[in-house]
Amino acid sequence: MHCIFDVFRADFSGAAACLRESGLHHLLAGAWHRASRCFQTHAAGQPGAADVGFACALSALTVGATCTYLWPELKALEQAIGGGGETQRQWALQTDSQLRRRTMADVSAMRQCLAVFDATAPAATAERDGASLPRRALAEMRIAEALLLHVADTPQPDLARSDRVAGLCQLMAHGLGFKLPRALREALRITDERPSLIRDDNAFALLKARLEPDWRHDEPGSPTFTVHPIDVQMFDPAETTGDLCAAARNERRLLTHPTALRRVRARLVELFAASVRNDCGGNGDWRQIAERAMAVAAQQGMTCDNVLSALGIATRAGISARHAWRWSDEPALQPGETMRPAIPFDVARWIARVMIVAGRPDASAAHAPCPARLAALVRGDTPPSLRIGSPDWMRLVEGIDALGRDHWHTAFAQVCEEGR
Structure with a gap:
């Protein structure tokens, strides 16, 4: 494992030392010595070529996925070792050029x-x-x-x-x-x-x-x-x-x-919601919260965008994976300092929409369909000026109720037309 870790860190000297200290050295020493002796004869003018060759060989030995997904590169290495001096030199130049172009991304x-x-x-x-x-x-x-x-x-x-x-x-x-x-x-x-x-x-x-x-x-x-x-x-x-x-x-x-698309999406929403509730502190009833927010919005003449913004602010303040999972590279809180939200506002609005679709936390109502008035809020394609409780809003809700599950794939104007 130390050997593999050094390879992933690009510390080939440390990986080489680890390999020399392990039992693999006796198995591989002869074969590697013959290959490297032939290789070094033609790679003297190419700095770093030996490191490149050793990195490829060591990756082939320590990372099983390499043998499966990088098979063409391994075959090229094998052909270069047995193809003579000029073949080895061309392989070294090509491999070194490819690795130099490969960024961290x-x-x-x-x-x-x-x-x-x-x-x-x-x-x-x-x-x-x-x-x-x-x-x-x-x-x-x-x-x-x-x-x-x-x-x-x-x-x-x-x-x-x-x-x-x-x-x-x-x-x-x-x-x-x-x-x-x-x-x-x-x-x-x-x-x-x-x-x-x-x-x-x-x-x-x-x-x-x-x-x-x-x-x-x-x-x-x-x-x-x-x-x-x-x-x-x-x-x-x-x-x-x-x-x-x-x-x-x-x-x-x-x-x-x-049908498969719908089932995969439903499973993904369920998995996402369970993780938010279990690991991120979001164990409330999101549909009930949205219902209360919409009741206030209808009385005050607020728009869908206002309600989603309010839900996003509440989500950003109360949801975080740091409640359960802490990473060693995260800065420690200073005395008197409070934990700042780490989720952008637009992402928090999206989380609120997904959680409303996911349903209630109790298993008995987890798969209940999203009510039409909440689905109208979650759709996110309503005009910013559309006020909750207005005639246009009611036509949207009635159109969603009439279309059922198909309303997710229907444009706003068409849904409203269905509700007339």
């Missing part, structure tokens, strides 16, 4: 995606081995994989934050039905009795950026138009697929399976 995103591949590997292996799955279950698995990679492909400025994003994706994978190895579940402190997702306040902003639909840039009535606070649809179901092969067309249809 590239490395962090790659590490996070590898964590998702490892978390979803058992399900992918079962499918390749011929396990029969119903089409809906297979679609749910594919949608969840695409969603996890969508969240993971977010470059981070340092490895500490990258580790937290990787952990967030692994927690999401467990919550979405992927069976993680026991050692990883214990390392992440996962228990099925208490679902957990949010371990860091920065995760709220990341999830909002990746999961909140950018519906304002969609054409009203288009297949991707949605005003639910969480969207898991990665592809347009109406996109032309006539130029795709049969296998690619089938994969695309799996990723746009409407």
Whole structure:
């Protein structure tokens, strides 16, 4: 483990010392000595080339995912060692150039995606081995994989934050039905009795950026138009697929399976809400709070935006993962200093909308549909001047009640027309 840690820190000298002190040295010394002696003959004019070669070889030995996901690079290394001096020199120049161009953002995103591949590997292996799955279950698995990679492909400025994003994706994978190895579940402190997702306040902003639909840039009535606070649809179901092969067309249809999309989103909302309640101090009844706020707003002639702003302020003041999870790199509070909110205001408004959709904390009413008047508030596409209790507001509520679950995919004007 010390050896692997040194590799991730790019401390190849420390990793080399660790390797020399371990039993692997006797197994690898002969092979590495012959390869390095041949390599160093042609790499004298390329500073750092030996370190690059040793880093690739050591990564192949200590990181199992390398053998799976970086196989072309390993084959290139093998061919370079046995291809003669000029081949080795060209490989050294090319590899060194690639590593110099690779930034921390590239490395962090790659590490996070590898964590998702490892978390979803058992399900992918079962499918390749011929396990029969119903089409809906297979679609749910594919949608969840695409969603996890969508969240993971977010470059981070340092490895500490990258580790937290990787952990967030692994927690999401467990919550979405992927069976993680026991050692990883214990390392992440996962228990099925208490679902957990949010371990860091920065995760709220990341999830909002990746999961909140950018519906304002969609054409009203288009297949991707949605005003639910969480969207898991990665592809347009109406996109032309006539130029795709049969296998690619089938994969695309799996990723746009409407029932599977709805089930994955419902599970993600449930997981998010459980983590907010268990780990972030949000154990109140969000729907009851919203009902009270709307009653006051109707009396005072307030708009939807005013109510959401008030809910966002309350959320920002009372919700934080630091109530349960503390990180060693967080600054300690000074004497007399109070804990400042770590969640941006727009993210706090989004959390409030998701929690209203999630429902009441008690299990008996957890899956009760969101009332039309609260759904009208959560949609977020109402005009800023629309006052709660006004005739236009009532037409919106009645339209949502008439459309039912389909109102999330219908433009504001169309919903109001249904309510007339």
